Amino acid sequence: GVHQPAAVQECEFNKKAWNSISKRDQQMIRLAARLSTFDAWRDHAYKDLGAYKRFEKSGNTMLRLEPGFIKIAQKAANEWADKQVAGNAWFKKMLNHQRKFQRDMQVYPKMRSGPGTRTTIGKTHK
Structure with a gap:
């Protein structure tokens, strides 16, 4: 939207806690985050179509x-x-x-x- 020209997907870690995690686990967390973001972007637009149709059907005015x-x-x-x-x-x-x-x-x-x-x-x- 105009007020937020981007989307937010983030997972924040305390730097000390992050550094205490093994390199392999850090890689797994990064991979999980990438897959989660991919899934969200892949699916969100299609799911929005159904929501938009429901809004219209319910008599809402789309501006x-x-x-x-x-x-x-x-x-x-x-x-x-x-x-x-x-x-x-x-x-x-x-x-x-x-x-x-x-x-x-x-x-x-x-x-x-x-x-x-x-x-x-x-x-x-x-």
Whole structure:
């Protein structure tokens, strides 16, 4: 969404506790985290389809924010974030990383079609 242009999947460890775990167990935890993230991203969009249909069927109104509103919200968020950088090295590092990722991802729509945009749907056979 506009307020959160990313998803959060994290598992935090106390550094001392993490370092007390064997290298093999650290690798297993990292692998489990990667698989969990993969499963979540693979499944979430498809499950959203059913939820969206239920929302519509229940009489809910689905709203799309106007592009002008999104632009104003993003401008305000960027201005706020730019102010947070002063005196906060960690925030500066995180913000620069996020903005580089966002710039890098601008090419994505040129490279990939959105789900459901390239397919002519045939009939369902009984």
